[in-house]
Amino acid sequence: MSGNHALRTVPRPGDAPAGDLTGDDLVAAAARLARELLQDLHPRWEHTRAVAARAAAGAGAVAPDDRALLVAAAWLHDVGYAPALRVCGFHPIDGGDHLRRQGWSPLLAALVAHHSGARFVARVRDLGAALAAHDDPRAVQGPLADALTWADQTVSATGEVVDVEERLADVLRRHGPDSPNARCHHLRGPYVREAVRRTEERLRRPGGSVVLPPGGPRD
Template structure:
């Protein structure tokens, strides 16, 4: 795949995500589809990168697929899969690797060095924020929610003292800030 994502690449991303998550993790697949629907709503915010955003949204949790879960850290496992098996667009791989402030969770897991070395942070804050908004305003079953409710749901599901619970509580100020930036742009758009 080249550096520009087009409609055929979005279709490719949808097929890959469904193949990896659809049967083995149907709830995760429902979430990924909901995140992609949220990304479609942000097409005007992403501009020429709308296809990239939707592809990253539908693929962001692909690393949970049982056959891909090598490290148990889904952003890293998913990014490696997309890079190594599919030779995917570098920006797509980096968005998946760092979605929703994954670097903070990598630190909790002792994987920060690996993540940073293999997948440098994407500098396009607009795209990073948009993917955070899509992920953090979508429930595990793919329905819209608020970022506050989503963070509370994650803490409740994993437990406050778990790796994920500690990470999400640390990341929540950044998550809420990113979501706020996107909502400010959305509020300024004509209806």
């Protein structure tokens, strides 16, 4: 599959504009785009599918009207790794910028751009100005941002559910001691831990636990 093909097939002709999609239609379109961009990238695709399933299982941590948005963001959080989308080389920004250019909702693009404390890494990489284009505060803090971080940071790079401490340690191992991730870990690590804690606290409340189908295409 060529990069140009991937860029022009979602949304498809005749579909509603991406920014107008809601509910199951939004989740299905997000899953389709994630598949088209990432299915040949292993284990990135396995991680993405698991994060989407995790978000669906934890959707009770956010308001009912935000649950489809959360699952869609989980499907799309790593699309910036697709070679066809690479511009600045930092996947949250490349993914968020692509979604914004293609007319997906600004909040969805911002959730992708900010997921898992990306702002801390962006500062180290001198990409703060690029990230500032995605300035929706709901993508930075609050239940939606927390739940997306929880879904991503409790799934390993290969798609297994893991403890947040194991996930943080693995990121440092894979990226190395001199990496931007390591240089901002004193800020990003506490943010991630607190987002996970807050989400799990919300899920323990009455009515907090809900499992939705992650949606989209199946293997």
